[in-house]
Amino acid sequence: MVxxxxxxxxxxxxxxxxVVGVVNVTPDSFSDGGEWFDRGxxxxxxxxxxxxxxxxxxxxxxxxxxxxxxxxxEEELRRTAPVVRELARQGVAxxxxxxxxRVADQAVQxxxxxxxxVSGGLADPSMARLVAGTGVAYVLMHxxxxxxxxxxxxxxADVAGEVHDELRMRMESVVGEGVDPGQIVLDPxxxxxxxxxxxxxxxxxxxxxxxxxxxxxxxxxxxxxxFLGRLLADAHGxxxxxxxxxxxxxxxxxxxxxxxxxxxxxxxxxxxxxAVRVAAAWQDGGAALKAGRGEPVGSLANGxxxxxxxxxxxx
Ligand code: PMM
Numbered sequence: 001m002v003x004x005x006x007x008x009x010x011x012x013x014x015x016x017x018x019v020v021g022v023v024n025v026t027p028d029s030f031s032d033g034g035e036w037f038d039r040g041x042x043x044x045x046x047x048x049x050x051x052x053x054x055x056x057x058x059x060x061x062x063x064x065x066x067x068x069x070x071x072x073x074e075e076e077l078r079r080t081a082p083v084v085r086e087l088a089r090q091g092v093a094x095x096x097x098x099x100x101x102r103v104a105d106q107a108v109q110x111x112x113x114x115x116x117x118v119s120g121g122l123a124d125p126s127m128a129r130l131v132a133g134t135g136v137a138y139v140l141m142h143x144x145x146x147x148x149x150x151x152x153x154x155x156x157a158d159v160a161g162e163v164h165d166e167l168r169m170r171m172e173s174v175v176g177e178g179v180d181p182g183q184i185v186l187d188p189x190x191x192x193x194x195x196x197x198x199x200x201x202x203x204x205x206x207x208x209x210x211x212x213x214x215x216x217x218x219x220x221x222x223x224x225x226x227f228l229g230r231l232l233a234d235a236h237g238x239x240x241x242x243x244x245x246x247x248x249x250x251x252x253x254x255x256x257x258x259x260x261x262x263x264x265x266x267x268x269x270x271x272x273x274x275a276v277r278v279a280a281a282w283q284d285g286g287a288a289l290k291a292g293r294g295e296p297v298g299s300l301a302n303g304x305x306x307x308x309x310x311x312x313x314x315x
Pocket of ligand 1 (some may be wrong): 139238
């Protein structure tokens with residue numbers, strides 16, 4: 001896989017895999033549905049994630065769980081803009097998780113430094129031009145359709161090859177609309193039109209090096225996803241609940257970092273922030289540490305500290 005040493009506009013280059021912490025301001029996301037729906041709690045949670053070591057905090061206002069229905073643009077704006085603004089004001093590097101250009105635009109105006117578009121520019125024809133105009137970093141994810149019918153689109157003869165080719169085409173398309181290739185981060189879209197029972201996600205992870213020729217950094221976002229629960233099913237064939245898949249997520253992070261991922265997107269930040277540091281020290285043989293370039297965990301621009309408890313999902 002390509003190395004994490006990529007310079008992206010407006011983002012920290014830390015010479016290691018970055019950690020993106022998730023704040024879903026939704027009543028129904030699969031992994032933390034309802035936990036941070038309240039605006040004040042969402043901000044508090046984002047601050048906690050930053051203090052625990054998140055390099056970026058990803059704020060989303062629309063659930064993309066399989067089968068989910070869309071929310072209106074107004075509702076998505078109402079959920080996200082104030083949270084983005086307050087986190088950015090407090091010195092957090094914020095990313096906006098949206099498929100809508102207008103939501104992305106308002107978030108960037110409120111201080112977001114990255115647009116995370118799970119549709120790779122397919123859901124909103126205005127997204128590429130907006131991203132080009134703002135110049136911010138852009139996560140372009142592999143996507144085959146909205147959550148209400150993505151499962152039936154998960155048909156592949158060679159999942160890694162097809163995801164690779166579809167990402168390349170999407171990249172060419174947004175570059176054709178003015179996006180600078182240097183703004184782009186690619187994401188294979190684990191769990192999106194990928195079926196646990198067909199091991200699509202594992203096929204992608206096993207073949208991440210096939211994305212090298214695209215020449216862009218990779219974001220890996222497998223935290224608490226169903227394919228982990230399926231792998232860890234019990235003797236009766238029941239999937240491990242996502243509330244008990246944070247250890248598996250941590251393993252995924254360590255392996256992704258070792259494989260050269262630019263960033264991982266996770267819910268439980270603290271152990272994953274540790275894992276990417278372990279991977280970096282392993283890779284450079286402790287050179288940065290010896291040279292006094294060790295890095296404190298969770299240093300916010302405003303010096304914030306973590307509130308004490310980290311609530312778990314109740315879903
Ligand atoms: N997955 C979810 C939401 N946003 N963004 C990117 N770039 N990649 C993903 O795989 C991704 C995402 C859904 O998971 P959640 O409900 O835990 O946020």
